[in-house]
Amino acid sequence: MLKVLVIDDEPLARKGMLFRLGSFPELNVVAECGNGKEALEAIQQHQPDLIFLDVEMPGMDGFAVLEQLKQLNFTLPYVIFVTAYDHYALAAFDVNAIDYVLKPVEAERLAAAVNKAMQAIGSKDDQKHKSQLAEVVSRLTGDAPETILERLDKSEPVVDSRFPEAISIKDSGEITRVPVIEIDWVDAAGDYMCIHTKDGQTHILRKTMKELEQELDPRLFVRVHRSAIVNVHTIVKLQMLPNGEHQLVLSNQQTIKVSRSYKDRVKQVFNH
Incomplete structure (x- = not known):
């Protein structure tokens, strides 16, 4: 045994x-x-x-x-x-x-x-x-x-740098698999992440922003604020506000503030 x-x-x-x-x-x-x-x-x-x-x-x-x-x-x-x-x-x-x-x-x-x-x-x-x-x-x-x-x-890396196609979220005894391509944007709420999807739903994930950012393909998602990550395909506009700050407008009309430290990273999205 x-x-x-x-x-x-x-x-x-x-x-x-x-x-x-x-x-x-x-x-x-x-x-x-x-x-x-x-x-x-x-x-x-x-x-x-x-x-x-x-x-x-x-x-x-x-x-x-x-x-x-x-x-x-x-x-x-x-x-x-x-x-x-x-x-x-x-x-x-x-x-x-x-x-x-x-x-x-x-x-x-x-x-x-x-x-x-x-x-x-x-x-x-x-x-x-x-x-x-x-x-x-x-x-x-x-x-x-x-x-x-x-x-x-050959002692080479076993796998290439890959990212999951879905995020699994545990809630009240259930596990929901949220396809990554369905995520519009993510914002932090204390110790939790609020994952907003294209169908208008919000899923709550207990994970830090840093941990979640490492799981998302940087070619598809951009960090725009210390508490926000956005799917680049949902970005419609980058606006400069009267006070000198910047904000993004998403395809669902959601507006998200862009912090100064992430502004250059966001601008690169518009250069591709």
């Missing part, structure tokens, strides 16, 4: 995962953790073969947990990411990851991930492990698995 750890900051998500893992007699769940700190302690104590790791956790996210283990020179267990954000799987080659499953977890998808874990751990075949991960990244990027493996052998 494999020793397994379940790590997720959402109690209901942990409960659901524990219930699903109960149908795998080859897995022995030795502990469950609700945050990164607990995870570090439990991994060092139980030395699990496999962990189911949520990426998005407050304080210390899943990648930070693995980085801390590396700094402690602790042998990493095999990892199956459990996340609402499929683009995180692109980082699979940076850790000892087997696969990823998206929330809400589907039984068939979980079974496939567990099967991969059993095969990889049983064979200890590094090349097979790389091949499995190449298939995961191939599904996300469209690159051939052979191309990805060739980059690995």
